[in-house]
Amino acid sequence: MKSTVRTIHVQTASADYPVFVGRGLFAEIPRRARIEAGRRIFVVTSPEIWSLWGQPFLAAFPQASAPIVLFLSPGERFKRLGEVERLAGELASAGADRSGLLIALGGGIVGDLGGFLAAIYMRGIEYVQVPTTLLAQVDSSVGGKTGANLVAGKNLIGSFHHPRAVFADIDVLQTLPERELRAGLFESIKAGVIRDAALFRFMEQNAAAVLCCEPEALERVITASIRMKAEVVGIDERESGLRMILNFGHTVGHAIEAATGYRALLHGEAIAWGMLAALQIAAARSTVTAAQAGRIERTILAYGPLPPFRATVEKLLDSAGRDKKNRAGKRRFVLPRGIGDAVVVEDVTDAELESAARWVLARAQAAGAAHSSR
Numbered sequence: 181m182k183s184t185v186r187t188i189h190v191q192t193a194s195a196d197y198p199v200f201v202g203r204g205l206f207a208e209i210p211r212r213a214r215i216e217a218g219r220r221i222f223v224v225t226s227p228e229i230w231s232l233w234g235q236p237f238l239a240a241f242p243q244a245s246a247p248i249v250l251f252l253s254p255g256e257r258f259k260r261l262g263e264v265e266r267l268a269g270e271l272a273s274a275g276a277d278r279s280g281l282l283i284a285l286g287g288g289i290v291g292d293l294g295g296f297l298a299a300i301y302m303r304g305i306e307y308v309q310v311p312t313t314l315l316a317q318v319d320s321s322v323g324g325k326t327g328a329n330l331v332a333g334k335n336l337i338g339s340f341h342h343p344r345a346v347f348a349d350i351d352v353l354q355t356l357p358e359r360e361l362r363a364g365l366f367e368s369i370k371a372g373v374i375r376d377a378a379l380f381r382f383m384e385q386n387a388a389a390v391l392c393c394e395p396e397a398l399e400r401v402i403t404a405s406i407r408m409k410a411e412v413v414g415i416d417e418r419e420s421g422l423r424m425i426l427n428f429g430h431t432v433g434h435a436i437e438a439a440t441g442y443r444a445l446l447h448g449e450a451i452a453w454g455m456l457a458a459l460q461i462a463a464a465r466s467t468v469t470a471a472q473a474g475r476i477e478r479t480i481l482a483y484g485p486l487p488p489f490r491a492t493v494e495k496l497l498d499s500a501g502r503d504k505k506n507r508a509g510k511r512r513f514v515l516p517r518g519i520g521d522a523v524v525v526e527d528v529t530d531a532e533l534e535s536a537a538r539w540v541l542a543r544a545q546a547a548g549a550a551h552s553s554r
């Protein structure tokens with residue numbers, strides 16, 4: 181049975197492009213992305229993803245215009261300028277000019293780095309995103325943020341460069357490790373909490389179906405998450421206002437990632453812990469009721485388990501203070517306002533942050549104890 185393809189349009193001041201969500205989308209890339217016959221195509225991917233999905237991907241293109249494949253090794257440590265330079269060199273050696281089209285086939289790392297390469301190669305070439313992780317489908321492939329890491333921190337270098345089209349193919353998630361799937365779903369819970377109460381309710385009531393990858397359930401979650409992000413990015417492309425709400429859970433989440441050296445947790449897992457911490461502050465300030473906080477917490481845990489981690493309060497506070505989303509020394513914090521709405525505040529006190537950090541560390545330690553007694 182052929183499933184329907186849903187199309188979400190991202191419309192910003194500088195870009196207008198479709199995001200397709202559905203099954204069996206690889207075969208439709210040339211037609212739906214309106215790739216002109218004879219155009220030279222370059223694919224950036226990782227060896228792992230290519231071994232799983234390279235064949236069906238290649239089958240979409242006529243042999244005469246088979247894409248040239250460039251590889252990026254997996255892992256954050258390869259999301260670096262050096263790799264951008266290496267790949268740019270490979271593009272140049274292969275004769276890529278301004279009319280070349282790049283396709284980023286992979287998770288958020290391939291998408292961010294491939295997009296950045298497209299943004300700066302010959303001052304910018306067009307590219308298409310084919311995200312293969314849930315996180316990349318619901319979050320990183322949409323919105324035009326591309327970049328690389330510096331030693332000083334993640335994503336500290338980059339640019340806004342929107343793709344020509346995005347293909348979120350549910351079929352590719354079949355090979356995604358379950359832990360990666362769960363981690364991405366935390367970003368979808370975030371989407372529901374901050375702006376889409378119906379999405380939240382669906383995830384709250386259908387955790388089993390979503391986690392079993394029932395196609396209709398997954399498709400609904402992915403489509404709604406992308407729609408939410410597209411809407412927010414359409415209103416605030418450069419993150420000068422509304423787009424900041426996407427950082428719910430990210431102040432403490434980024435601090436946890438930094439304090440644990442980016443090794444203990446996947447990004448989505450750190451964000452789940454960060455959302456739980458932010459909920460403590462929101463509940464104490466009554467921007468959510470105890471009942472709403474309880475529902476959000478239970479839903480997050482239903483998509484768990486959240487792996488434990490170890491850090492000190494000092495380290496967490498230090499990292500939270502250095503978050504790049506802070507502006508002019510002010511600490512930005514996103515707090516849910518009920519379910520389906522959120523507010524950005526700048527007056528979270530040191531005491532509030534410390535108490536949330538202590539709470540989350542205690543919970544993480546308890547999770548660790550439960551884990552090791554199993």
Ligand SMILES: NC(=O)c1ccc[n+]([C@@H]2O[C@H](COP(=O)([O-])OP(=O)(O)OC[C@H]3O[C@@H](n4cnc5c(N)ncnc54)[C@H](O)[C@@H]3O)[C@@H](O)[C@H]2O)c1
Pocket residue numbers: 226228229232254255256259286287288289290292312313314315316319320321322323324325326334335352353354355356357360447
């Ligand atoms: N640009 C943005 O707006 C934005 C937003 C959120 C996150 N990000 C970035 O995204 C990155 C994280 O992305 P991610 O979570 O997708 O991680 P990732 O790209 O590292 O992918 C996770 C793992 O899954 C594997 N994988 C990918 N697709 C697979 C598939 N279909 N089957 C089997 N294995 C598969 C990868 O090889 C990798 O080992 C971070 O660098 C983060 O900074 C960017």
Ligand SMILES: [Zn+2]
Pocket residue numbers: 319367430447451
């Ligand atoms: Zn995130």
